[in-house]
Amino acid sequence: NLERRGDIVEATLSGSINYPLTSNTKFSVGLIPVGYRPNRTAYIMVHMTGSINSSHIDVEPNGVCTWWGTSTNTGAPRGCQMWFTDDPLLN
Structure with a gap:
């Protein structure tokens, strides 16, 4: 969710992982849209509910998100972060 x-x-992150995910993985979906992209790389700290695992997601100024942390194929990640943007809001 982006507000x-x-x-x-x-940015508020919640969901579930149901496919293999390895460290340093660029998401094929989930590109941050123009209007919400950070001015510089932002880091969303991620806690995996029901587990001691944690990781983070890099959000680049071009909107690309990269997963860093434990390789897994299951879990329920949760996290949030705030950043500044200079992006114009598109109608």
């Missing part, structure tokens, strides 16, 4: 107020974006 923007002025030049600040709040």
Whole structure:
């Protein structure tokens, strides 16, 4: 979920992993759209519910998201982060 107020974006992550995911994986979906991209790389800290595993997701200024952390094929990641953006909001 992405919410923007002025030049600040709040990203909230929740879901479940149901396919193999390895460290340093670029997501094929989940590109951050124009209007919400960070001015510089942002890091979403991720906690895996029901597990001691944690990781983070790099969000690049071009919208590409990269998973860093434990390789897994199951889990329920949760996390949130805020960043500044200079992106124009598209109608």
